[in-house]
Amino acid sequence: MTERNSAPSLSRIQQKNRELILGGALEAFSAGGFRGATIDQIARHAGLSKPNVLYYFTSKDEIHKALLTSLLEMWLAPLQRIDPAGEPLAEVLAYVRAKLQMSRDFPRESRLFAYEILEGAPHLTEILGGGLRQIVDEAAAVLRRWMAEGRLAQVDPHHLIFSIWSMTQHYADFDVQVRAVLGPGRDPLNEAAAFLDALYRKLLSP
């Protein structure tokens, strides 16, 4: 039904401007969610005019969808990097560290997905129940095996993953609150790294 199959050739200008637009869209959508962002904002962030943005994407909805799908893989990559052949506790701790690092390096991406889920995931429903579920189930299977082998303490693997997601992304999504509560002169992400390391060591040491 869609085109761009045999000829995905994008001209240099197309490549560059689509990139600019997605960059501006990330800025805008992560700040105010889908409804809070306007095409004009996206255009200004991208350094283009509004009609020009709509020359490359047919609608605001399409920009949003393209942005989400272009970031989803990167967002889920750390989970897939858990090595079934590695040392269990070290693998989990490395995953926690990687997710926390993403909250530091890519807070806008974190907020983008947070908004999307909060809004009911209108653009991600099929992915949530399909690809994401499979990826999580595979990681959960590895964790379960480790637990069965006595190399990791027994806990529900899915909720273990949820706990990692929620605690690490909290420092990106609720940054305002975290900083307000902690007060100035502290480094939330650094403290969180130590806290989470200790937490998962205690929770998972067999």
Next chain:
Amino acid sequence: MTERNSAPSLSRIQQKNRELILGGALEAFSAGGFRGATIDQIARHAGLSKPNVLYYFTSKDEIHKALLTSLLEMWLAPLQRIDPAGEPLAEVLAYVRAKLQMSRDFPRESRLFAYEILEGAPHLTEILGGGLRQIVDEAAAVLRRWMAEGRLAQVDPHHLIFSIWSMTQHYADFDVQVRAVLGPGRDPLNEAAAFLDALYRKLLSP
């Protein structure tokens, strides 16, 4: 500057309609955030006309602010119910259970605050750095004392509180994702209760 000081008397109709409006506003704001909700939606949820809503509140902004402040106390109450004279581990576990119960009973309230923080907390900035910080610091002081007395394992109290917030509210705010990943036929909140109980027992047992 403001009125309603010596005479906060609200007629029966006022009382009832303000209540209806705040109820409709909770429904609307928790679904789409401040920008995603329209006064007309609020009015329909409340069973009133749009101009009538604006007869009781002068602006959408005021509705939002009134709703947040009316719910904030209830939202923070469990934290203040931690008893400094109680048994440390039991007190923390009770707090975790209470917060999780709120995710089950009041998911709309949870999402309302989640949106507000994500959007940068434009209506809560003074509260975040003022009242909230103080409440959290007091709870943190109690936790710290317990840890110093050797009745609780040593961890950063602030991040301990953040972890409780993030993990419990996760089940309300990201409900769509949780259910999509777990698949049908499971009870996320019930499983979470067991998981979190085990987690905090291991983390905090001295």
Next chain:
DNA sequence: CCTGATCCTGACCATCTGGTCAATATTCCG
């Protein structure tokens, strides 16, 4: 350098939305 394809824009439109207002209905109370 010419020409067709690609790229870009100002002007414009329809719709939505926050908010106003004059007029009407309802309630309250002496």
Next chain:
DNA sequence: CGGAATATTGACCAGATGGTCAGGATCAGG
């Protein structure tokens, strides 16, 4: 009951916003 205070509403306005379009600028390749 009767009139003042309170509630309610339909009609309306102004600005914002998603999206369109005809025409002009720019670029690629022969």
